[in-house]
Amino acid sequence: MRTKSLNKNKINVVTLGCSKNVYDSEVLMGQLRANNKDVVHEEEGNVVVINTCGFIANAKEESINTILEYVQKKEDGIVDKVFVTGCLSERYKSDLLKEIPNVDQYFGTTELPGLLKALGADYKHELIGERLTTTPKNYAYLKIADGCDRPCSFCAIPLMRGKHRSTPIEEVIIEAQKLAANGVKELILIAQDLTYYGLDIYKERSLAKLLKELVKVDGIEWIRLHYAFPTGFPMNVLEVMRDERKICNYIDIPLQHIADPILKSMRRGTTQEKTTKLLDKFRALIPEMAIRTTLIVGYPGETEAHFQTLKQWVQEQRFERMGCFTYSHEENTHAYQLEDDVSEEVKMRRANEIMEIQSQISWELNQQKIGKEFRVIIDRKEGTYYVGRTEYDSPDVDNEVLINAEEGYLRTGEFCNVIITAAEDFDLYAKVIPK
Numbered sequence: 001m002r003t004k005s006l007n008k009n010k011i012n013v014v015t016l017g018c019s020k021n022v023y024d025s026e027v028l029m030g031q032l033r034a035n036n037k038d039v040v041h042e043e044e045g046n047v048v049v050i051n052t053c054g055f056i057a058n059a060k061e062e063s064i065n066t067i068l069e070y071v072q073k074k075e076d077g078i079v080d081k082v083f084v085t086g087c088l089s090e091r092y093k094s095d096l097l098k099e100i101p102n103v104d105q106y107f108g109t110t111e112l113p114g115l116l117k118a119l120g121a122d123y124k125h126e127l128i129g130e131r132l133t134t135t136p137k138n139y140a141y142l143k144i145a146d147g148c149d150r151p152c153s154f155c156a157i158p159l160m161r162g163k164h165r166s167t168p169i170e171e172v173i174i175e176a177q178k179l180a181a182n183g184v185k186e187l188i189l190i191a192q193d194l195t196y197y198g199l200d201i202y203k204e205r206s207l208a209k210l211l212k213e214l215v216k217v218d219g220i221e222w223i224r225l226h227y228a229f230p231t232g233f234p235m236n237v238l239e240v241m242r243d244e245r246k247i248c249n250y251i252d253i254p255l256q257h258i259a260d261p262i263l264k265s266m267r268r269g270t271t272q273e274k275t276t277k278l279l280d281k282f283r284a285l286i287p288e289m290a291i292r293t294t295l296i297v298g299y300p301g302e303t304e305a306h307f308q309t310l311k312q313w314v315q316e317q318r319f320e321r322m323g324c325f326t327y328s329h330e331e332n333t334h335a336y337q338l339e340d341d342v343s344e345e346v347k348m349r350r351a352n353e354i355m356e357i358q359s360q361i362s363w364e365l366n367q368q369k370i371g372k373e374f375r376v377i378i379d380r381k382e383g384t385y386y387v388g389r390t391e392y393d394s395p396d397v398d399n400e401v402l403i404n405a406e407e408g409y410l411r412t413g414e415f416c417n418v419i420i421t422a423a424e425d426f427d428l429y430a431k432v433i434p435k
Contacts, residue, residue, distance in 0.1 A: 054087035067084055105118050142188065164199070194227055205232075224248045250392055290398075291319055388403065404431075
């Protein structure tokens with residue numbers, strides 16, 4: 001029997017996927033709050049908005065399972081309405097309408113005004129930078145562009161996010177100032193490709209120019225760069241990073257592979273030689289830089305020889321941070337016409353081998369930190385430890401610094417200086433240096 005749901009007129013936004021989706025959910029919630037709507041993030045409410053991911057197979061499966069879960073709750077009378085937005089909805093709307101018709105309405109990635117209207121709210125154009133952040137108070141994602149013009153063969157993002165669109169510098173600065181006023185101290189700049197920033201509106205790569213303006217924002221102490229494309233990388237960005245203390249000596253630059261035949265098939269526009277020279281330039285200009293990359297194994301046509309080339313290169317480069325993913329055969333991408341000829345078993349074996357190498361590298365690099373001093377920001381308290389990060393670590397994906405909470409009180413969101421006392425593969429242990 002259908003029961004009357006509790007939490008009447010409360011909108012629950014559920015976020016799946018990457019940091020870009022987190023940002024989009026925060027913008028949605030900011031708009032709803034400005035319309036005097038009662039909105040929460042991943043709590044109970046009688047109206048549910050699911051912001052989906054449609055990037056690779058695992059993410060799509062999670063999104064579909066979440067939709068089915070809330071549709072069942074609707075059938076059981078626990079919630080009244082279910083709306084779906086985001087990348088999965090953008091990419092597969094017609095299929096979803098047929099397969100899961102009990103959703104009240106589906107919206108794509110660019111249909112925020114329509115979604116707001118369905119929720120009884122108006123889209124307020126004047127709300128630049130008005131968001132309800134869901135991250136810990138000390139850091140926030142700052143999306144400076146959306147969409148992508150790159151032709152990578154394996155990637156479905158252009159299908160879901162469209163062409164590259166930069167946000168004007170003035171609007172980015174306003175948003176950064178509002179975040180700083182709310183206590184945010186670290187900005188994590190995100191886009192599908194940061195290095196393309198400005199080409200569409202300023203007719204030149206303008207990331208360095210944007211960074212020079214962002215460092216002027218009072219209250220912001222760290223600025224971190226995520227998702228830079230290697231081809232055509234603007235070297236003036238590194239010069240700003242070197243000269244401006246607020247910009248973390250850290251970059252996330254997904255390289256995907258290194259064997260030339262695979263790079264060519266992936267349509268990456270680069271070679272092993274060019275990529276290696278680029279990384280050499282990074283390290284020559286900023287020797288202490290932490291470089292994070294991601295790799296794909298099991299791409300169509302990847303032979304054992306190609307994989308051995310990749311393994312050897314990973315061992316030589318000794319990346320500070322790395323993630324490795326197995327190839328996902330995505331319809332309507334350029335690579336979909338290729339035979340997905342590497343078995344799942346081989347894909348997993350190769351991914352595990354890469355991460356075993358990286359785990360050893362990470363352990364060795366972390367051992368070198370013992371006895372050294374670092375500036376750390378405290379993200380949270382977990383059990384008997386305060387958990388913090390250095391400028392060389394991004395939230396959720398990189399090393400964490402663990403400080404015994406019994407040795408003294410620390411305020412979350414504050415900075416402190418520590419000395420590293422012990423180290424594991426991906427965790428550092430530290431003592432606070434008294435002021």
